[in-house]
Amino acid sequence: MATLKIKNLHVEVEGKEILKGVNVSISEGETVALLGPNGHGKSTLLNAIMGHPRYKITQGSIYLDDIDITNLTPDERARAGLFLALQNPAEVPGVINSDFLRAAVNATREEKVSTYKFYKMLDSAVKEVKMPFDLATRSLNEGFSGGEKKRNEILQMLLLEPKIAMLDEIDSGLDVDAIQIVADVIKQEKEKGRGFLVISHYARLFDLIQPTRAIVMINGKIVLDGGVDLIKRIDQTGYEFIKTELGISIEKESSNMNEVSIGSCAVKDAIK
Ligand SMILES: Nc1ncnc2c1ncn2[C@@H]1O[C@H](COP(=O)(O)OP(=O)(O)OP(=O)(O)O)[C@@H](O)[C@H]1O
Ligand SMILES: [Mg+2]
Numbered sequence: 001m002a003t004l005k006i007k008n009l010h011v012e013v014e015g016k017e018i019l020k021g022v023n024v025s026i027s028e029g030e031t032v033a034l035l036g037p038n039g040h041g042k043s044t045l046l047n048a049i050m051g052h053p054r055y056k057i058t059q060g061s062i063y064l065d066d067i068d069i070t071n072l073t074p075d076e077r078a079r080a081g082l083f084l085a086l087q088n089p090a091e092v093p094g095v096i097n098s099d100f101l102r103a104a105v106n107a108t109r110e111e112k113v114s115t116y117k118f119y120k121m122l123d124s125a126v127k128e129v130k131m132p133f134d135l136a137t138r139s140l141n142e143g144f145s146g147g148e149k150k151r152n153e154i155l156q157m158l159l160l161e162p163k164i165a166m167l168d169e170i171d172s173g174l175d176v177d178a179i180q181i182v183a184d185v186i187k188q189e190k191e192k193g194r195g196f197l198v199i200s201h202y203a204r205l206f207d208l209i210q211p212t213r214a215i216v217m218i219n220g221k222i223v224l225d226g227g228v229d230l231i232k233r234i235d236q237t238g239y240e241f242i243k244t245e246l247g248i249s250i251e252k253e254s255s256n257m258n259e260v261s262i263g264s265c266a267v268k269d270a271i272k
Contacts, residue, residue, distance in 0.1 A: 002065050002081055002163040002195065003027040004049070009060035011041075011048045018044045020220040021060070028163055031186075031196040033206050033231055036217035037239055037250060042199045043087050045217065046166045050084040051077050064164070079108050081163030085153035085170050087199075092140040097152065098122060100140045105159050125158040130181050146173025154182055157189075164195040171205040183208035203235035218242060219251050 004026045011019035018041045026032050036042050048055040049062055051074040061070045064080050072080065092100070101122065106112045113121065126133050129151050141149050150173055157165050167186075171179050186196065186209045200206060206214075206228070214231050216224040218239070223246060224230060233241065242248050 001028045001193075003063075004082070004164045004195070004197075005063040006045075006049065007061050007063070009045070009048065009062065010058045011044055012056045012058050013044060013054060017058070018055075018220050019048065022217075022220070022222055024215060024222050024225065026164060026195050026197050028195040029190075029193050030213060031190055031198065031209060031211040033211040033214040033228065034197055034199045034217060035201070035214060035231065035234055040217050040251070041220040042217050043168050044220075046084055046168050046197070046199065049077075049166065050074055050082060075107055078104075078160065078162070083157050083160055083162035083165045085150070085157060085165070085167045087168040087172070089141050089149045089153055091142045091144070093142045095140045097138055097140045098136045101136070101156060101159055104156065108160055121159060125155050128158060128185055129155050131155060147175060147178050150174055151178060151182065154185055158185065162194065164197065165189070166197045166199075168199045169201070170198070171200050171202060179205060179208065203231055206231045216242070218248055223248055 006022055006024045009019050009022040010017060022041075022045060024032075034042055034045075044055055048057055051072060057070060061068055063069065064077075064082065067080065069077055069080055069082075102113075102118050105118060105121070122136060123133070126136060131148070131151050135144065135148055135152065136155075138144075141152060144152065150170055153167075153170065157167075170182060174182060183205060186198075190196065190209070196209075196211075198205070198209065198211065211228055211231070214224075214226060214228050215222050216230060216234070216239075223242060239250055243250060
């Protein structure tokens with residue numbers, strides 16, 4: 001069984017340390033909910049696991065199936081069985097969605113799939129995510145609505161069949177029916193044994209997909225790793241209990257940002 005193991009991971013973005021020693025592991029067959037306040041490093045963790053070059057690992061390691069993947073390129077990590085559905089999928093004008101998907105599928109397989117087989121795979125995956133087929137024939141994400149972009153990420157996951165799929169706020173932008181469709185796909189994939197690491201701010205998605213565990217990231221560290229009752233507690237009371245019960249003060253989002261912004265300078269000048 002594949003296990004993703006993160007050991008003492010420290011990550012810098014633009015010279016600032018965002019992750020400060022993350023330890024966590026996720027196995028195939030598990031669905032782990034990742035929660036935490038805005039700006040505390042959740043997306044940074046997923047991007048660093050996937051090997052995004054902007055997220056610099058300064059300490060620690062990432063293992064998949066007991067193989068050290070810390071220094072592998074994103075495509076090598078994808079071949080090893082990792083997948084990331086982005087919080088903000090990029091628009092790529094001029095690259096046809098289905099060409100992109102086919103190139104991604106072929107890049108993760110030893111043997112290329114024939115055009116006929118790929119279109120059969122695509123047709124069945126498009127039906128599963130209940131997406132209009134014309135989205136597959138348009139430029140990748142260009143002009144897609146927020147919900148269509150998210151559904152396209154799930155389509156990609158279905159085609160790539162990763163061992164561990166990481167989904168970053170996959171529910172943002174989805175209408176109620178679309179959340180149900182995406183949740184049904186996730187549940188189905190869970191049953192096949194796929195592992196999931198799922199970020200969301202809302203209990204609704206977690207109610208539908210029934211995670212096996214919940215972890216909470218505060219100030220660039222996993223401070224809680226436990227049962228799914230944590231999700232309900234956070235949904236109802238927020239993160240304040242972490243301060244009172246664990247004695248961890250929650251850094252304000254702004255402390256991670258640049259101290260001076262152009263806007264604040266302009267305002268200061270205007271009121272002088
Ligand atoms: N490319 C970047 N350049 C500068 N700062 C960055 C960059 N990427 C992330 N950060 C900073 O790192 C911190 C953590 O960001 P991250 O996106 O991981 O937060 P998050 O926990 O996913 O938040 P949210 O719940 O709002 O999505 C933030 O303060 C963010 O501004
Ligand atoms: Mg995020």
